[in-house]
Amino acid sequence: MAQSEATKRANSEAQSPSSSIARFGEDAPLHLDAGVSLSPFQIAYETYGALNEDKSNAILICHALTGDQYCASVQPITKKPGWWETLIGPGKPIDTDRYFVVCSNVLGGCLGTTGPASINEKTGKPYGLDFPIVTIADMVRAQSMLIDYLEIETLFAVIGGSMGGMQVLQWAASYPDRVFAAIPMATGARHTSQNIAFHEVGRQAIMADPNWHQGKYTDEGVVPSKGLAVARMTAHVTYLSEPALQRKFGRQLQDRENVSFGFDADFQIESYLRHQGSSFVDRFDANSYLYMTRAMDYFDMAEDNDGKLANAFSGTNTRFCLVSFSSDWLFSTAESREIVHALNATGASVSFVEIESDKGHDAFLLDEPEMVATVSGFLNSAAKARGI
Amino acid sequence: MAQSEATKRANSEAQSPSSSIARFGEDAPLHLDAGVSLSPFQIAYETYGALNEDKSNAILICHALTGDQYCASVQPITKKPGWWETLIGPGKPIDTDRYFVVCSNVLGGCLGTTGPASINEKTGKPYGLDFPIVTIADMVRAQSMLIDYLEIETLFAVIGGSMGGMQVLQWAASYPDRVFAAIPMATGARHTSQNIAFHEVGRQAIMADPNWHQGKYTDEGVVPSKGLAVARMTAHVTYLSEPALQRKFGRQLQDRENVSFGFDADFQIESYLRHQGSSFVDRFDANSYLYMTRAMDYFDMAEDNDGKLANAFSGTNTRFCLVSFSSDWLFSTAESREIVHALNATGASVSFVEIESDKGHDAFLLDEPEMVATVSGFLNSAAKARGI
Numbered sequence: 001m002a003q004s005e006a007t008k009r010a011n012s013e014a015q016s017p018s019s020s021i022a023r024f025g026e027d028a029p030l031h032l033d034a035g036v037s038l039s040p041f042q043i044a045y046e047t048y049g050a051l052n053e054d055k056s057n058a059i060l061i062c063h064a065l066t067g068d069q070y071c072a073s074v075q076p077i078t079k080k081p082g083w084w085e086t087l088i089g090p091g092k093p094i095d096t097d098r099y100f101v102v103c104s105n106v107l108g109g110c111l112g113t114t115g116p117a118s119i120n121e122k123t124g125k126p127y128g129l130d131f132p133i134v135t136i137a138d139m140v141r142a143q144s145m146l147i148d149y150l151e152i153e154t155l156f157a158v159i160g161g162s163m164g165g166m167q168v169l170q171w172a173a174s175y176p177d178r179v180f181a182a183i184p185m186a187t188g189a190r191h192t193s194q195n196i197a198f199h200e201v202g203r204q205a206i207m208a209d210p211n212w213h214q215g216k217y218t219d220e221g222v223v224p225s226k227g228l229a230v231a232r233m234t235a236h237v238t239y240l241s242e243p244a245l246q247r248k249f250g251r252q253l254q255d256r257e258n259v260s261f262g263f264d265a266d267f268q269i270e271s272y273l274r275h276q277g278s279s280f281v282d283r284f285d286a287n288s289y290l291y292m293t294r295a296m297d298y299f300d301m302a303e304d305n306d307g308k309l310a311n312a313f314s315g316t317n318t319r320f321c322l323v324s325f326s327s328d329w330l331f332s333t334a335e336s337r338e339i340v341h342a343l344n345a346t347g348a349s350v351s352f353v354e355i356e357s358d359k360g361h362d363a364f365l366l367d368e369p370e371m372v373a374t375v376s377g378f379l380n381s382a383a384k385a386r387g388i
Numbered sequence: 389m390a391q392s393e394a395t396k397r398a399n400s401e402a403q404s405p406s407s408s409i410a411r412f413g414e415d416a417p418l419h420l421d422a423g424v425s426l427s428p429f430q431i432a433y434e435t436y437g438a439l440n441e442d443k444s445n446a447i448l449i450c451h452a453l454t455g456d457q458y459c460a461s462v463q464p465i466t467k468k469p470g471w472w473e474t475l476i477g478p479g480k481p482i483d484t485d486r487y488f489v490v491c492s493n494v495l496g497g498c499l500g501t502t503g504p505a506s507i508n509e510k511t512g513k514p515y516g517l518d519f520p521i522v523t524i525a526d527m528v529r530a531q532s533m534l535i536d537y538l539e540i541e542t543l544f545a546v547i548g549g550s551m552g553g554m555q556v557l558q559w560a561a562s563y564p565d566r567v568f569a570a571i572p573m574a575t576g577a578r579h580t581s582q583n584i585a586f587h588e589v590g591r592q593a594i595m596a597d598p599n600w601h602q603g604k605y606t607d608e609g610v611v612p613s614k615g616l617a618v619a620r621m622t623a624h625v626t627y628l629s630e631p632a633l634q635r636k637f638g639r640q641l642q643d644r645e646n647v648s649f650g651f652d653a654d655f656q657i658e659s660y661l662r663h664q665g666s667s668f669v670d671r672f673d674a675n676s677y678l679y680m681t682r683a684m685d686y687f688d689m690a691e692d693n694d695g696k697l698a699n700a701f702s703g704t705n706t707r708f709c710l711v712s713f714s715s716d717w718l719f720s721t722a723e724s725r726e727i728v729h730a731l732n733a734t735g736a737s738v739s740f741v742e743i744e745s746d747k748g749h750d751a752f753l754l755d756e757p758e759m760v761a762t763v764s765g766f767l768n769s770a771a772k773a774r775g776i
Contacts, residue, residue: 033649034649035649133649133650190639191639192630192633192634193630193633193638193639193655193657194633194634196639196658197625197657197658198622200621200661200662201621201622203651204617204662204665207651208593208615210598226596227596229592229596230589230592230618233588233589237582237585240582242580242581242582242720245580245581245582248581250581251579251688261422261521262521263591263682265588266685267581267588267685269581269584270588273589273592277592294651297654300639329717
C-alpha cells in the first residue's frame with residue numbers, strides 16, 4: 001500500500017510538529033533506563049494560559065498511550081478538538097485563565113517529540129527499532145528537562161489518566177519537590193499481567209503484518225496498517241465496558257434488517273471497531289505504538305523501590321487526588337486503592353474518589369460530571385493552599 | 389510459508405478423521421438457517437461406553453469453539469488426552485461404564501465434520517468461504533441427524549460449556565422431547581456486544597494476514613498462521629481472569645533476571661501467549677475459526693422467539709442444571725441467571741450453581757471439584773428419575 005495523504009501528514013507532524021518545540025543538543029543528553037543516552041532530541045509541546053510572575057501556576061498534563069500534546073487545541077491531523085477540553089480551557093476546572101497549562105508529546109511518541117518515527121541524524125532515516133526502549137521514568141525525565149527549559153521550578157500540579165497517570169505517579173516519585181499537587185486518574189502503580197497480555201497481542205498483530213518490515217516500513221514506503229488496526233481494535237475493546245457496549249450497541253445491526261450470513265460488519269459494534277482501527281492508522285505510528293505499550297508494560301513502581309510501593313513516596317509533601325472509575329477493568333479501583341494505601345503508609349495527603357460510571361477505562365476522557373467536579377474541587381483547594 | 393507436517397496432518401483429519409463418520413447423501417440434505425441446503429455432508433464423532441437395551445442412557449457432549457469430538461480420547465493431531473477427561477470416563481461423573489457418550493465435531497468444524505476445510509465435491513477444492521454460514525441451530529440440526537443415525541430417540545442428557553452450552557440450550561429448545569436432562573455451562577442465551585467485539589478482532593486478524601487469500605490459502609499451499617495466532621492470543625486472554633493471570637504469571641520474567649529493553653517475550657505471560665498462538669495454528673483451520681465465531685455471534689435465543697427467551701422453552705419437560713463460574717467475564721453469572729429466570733417463568737425444573745473460581749471462562753475445562761460434584765450429583769439424580 002502506498003503512503004496515503006494521511007500518512008504523509010502524520011510523518012510530517014512527527015518531524016516538524018505544528019506545536020512548539022524544545023530542542024536538546026549534544027550537550028544535554030537524556031540518560032535512559034536502558035543504559036544508553038539519547039542526543040540530540042526534541043520535545044513537542046503545547047501551552048495554554050500564562051505563567052504568573054512567581055511561576056507558581058504551572059500545570060503539566062500527561063497524555064495516555066495514544067494521546068498527544070493537543071489536550072486543549074485542535075489536533076493537526078484529525079482536526080478534532082483537544083482530547084481533554086472537558087477539563088481544560090477558560091473557566092473550566094483546569095482554568096487556562098488562571099493556570100499555565102503545559103502538555104508535551106511523550107518521549108517515543110509520534111507527534112513531534114523524538115521517537116521511532118523521527119529521523120535519526122546519524123543515518124538520515126527514521127530510527128525504527130534502533131530507537132532505544134523508553135520507560136515511564138524516561139518520559140518523565142524528558143518532561144523535567146522541558147520544565148527546566150520553560151524555567152519553571154515547581155509545578156503546581158501534574159495531571160493525567162492511564163499512561164498519563166503513570167507519569168503523574170512517577171513525577172511525584174522522581175521529583176517530589178517539584179510537584180505541589182498530583183492527580184493520577186484511572187491508573188496503576190504497575191502494569192498487570194492481563195494488561196501486558198493485551199499489549200503483547202497488539203504488538204504481535206503489528207509485527208505479523210508483512211508491511212511492518214522489522215520496523216523499517218517508512219524506508220519501504222508502506223505502512224503496517226492492517227496490523228496496527230487490529231492492535232487498536234483489541235485495545236479499544238478493553239477501554240470500554242460490557243455494560244457500555246451493551247447500552248451503546250447491544251446486538252443492533254448496522255444499516256440492515258437481518259444478518260447477512262457472511263463476514264460483513266453486520267453488527268454496529270463491528271462497524272464501530274473497524275472504524276476505530278482504520279482511523280487510528282491515519283494518526284499514529286506503528287513503531288511508536290510498540291514503544292508506548294512496552295513503556296507501560298515495564299512500569300512497576302514497587303519493583304523499582306525494593307518491592308515496596310510506599311518507598312516510592314516516602315517523605316512526600318505532594319498532595320494527591322486519585323480517581324478511579326467503577327467499570328474500568330483495565331485499571332480497576334483496586335489498583336488505585338493500592339496506591340492510596342501506599343501513600344497513607346507514608347503519611348501523605350491523599351484524596352481518593354471512585355466514580356460510578358459504566359463507561360469503562362475511557363471514562364477519564366469523557367464528560368463525567370463527578371470527575372469534573374472532583375478535579376475542580378481538589379485544584380481549587382490546592383490553589384488556595386499554594387496562594388494562587 | 390510452505391505447509392508444515394502439522395498442517396498436512398490437520399488437513400488429513402479434516403477430510404478423513406481418525407474417528408467414526410456418519411455420511412449423509414443427496415437424499416438427506418441439511419437445511420440451514422442461511423436459507424440454503426448442504427449436501428452431501430458428513431459428521432465425525434466419537435463414542436464411549438455402550439448403549440443400553442432401551443436406549444435410554446445416551447449422553448451427547450457438545451464441544452466449545454475450538455474443541456472437537458475427542459472429549460475423552462487422545463486428540464489425533466496434538467496427541468493430548470481428551471479435553472473433558474476430568475468429567476468423562478469409567479467411574480467418572482459422566483460414567484462411561486453407565487452411559488453411552490457421543491461427541492461429534494460440530495458442523496463447520498475442521499476435525500472431520502463438513503466445514504470450510506472440507507473438499508467441496510463440486511469443485512474438488514476446499515470450500516473456503518463458499519461454505520455456507522452455519523448457526524448454532526444448524527449445528528444442533530446436524531447433531532440430531534447423527535442421533536437419528538445412531539437410532540437413539542431420546543438423549544438422557546446433553547452437556548456442554550461455552551459454545552457447547554449454546555448447543556445444549558438450542559437442543560432443549562429445538563427438540564424438547566428428545567432431551568431428558570440438560571447441563572449448559574459457562575454460557576449465555578445470546579452473544580453479548582463485548583463478545584462479538586472480541587470475535588471481530590480475531591476475524592480481522594485472520595483476514596489481515598496476506599496468507600489468508602480470501603480463504604483460499606490451501607490452494608496457495610500456505611496457512612495464515614500469524615493472523616490465526618493473533619486471533620487465538622486475543623481470545624485466550626478473554627478465557628482467563630485477571631486474578632488467575634496475576635497468580636500464575638504476575639509480572640514474572642521468562643528465563644531472565646532483568647527485562648531486555650526490547651520486544652522479546654520478557655514476561656512469562658508473553659511467552660505463554662505466544663505458545664498458545666503458535667500451537668493452535670497446528671491444530672485448527674483459520675476459516676473454520678471464522679465460521680465458529682460467527683455462529684456464536686449470531687446466537688440469540690430471545691431474538692429467535694419474538695424477543696422473549698422464555699418462549700424458547702415453553703412447556704419443556706427437560707430438567708436443567710446451569711453452571712457458571714464467578715470469575716468468568718466472557719459468559720458471566722448474570723448471563724446464566726437470565727436463562728434461569730426464563731426457565732423459571734416456564735415452570736421448568738432448574739438447578740443453578742455459581743462456582744467460586746478465579747480461573748475465568750476456562751474453568752469449565754479444568755478440574756474444579758465443585759463442578760465435578762455438581763455434574764455428578766445432578767446426573768445421578770436424573771438417572772434415577774430416568775430409571776437407568
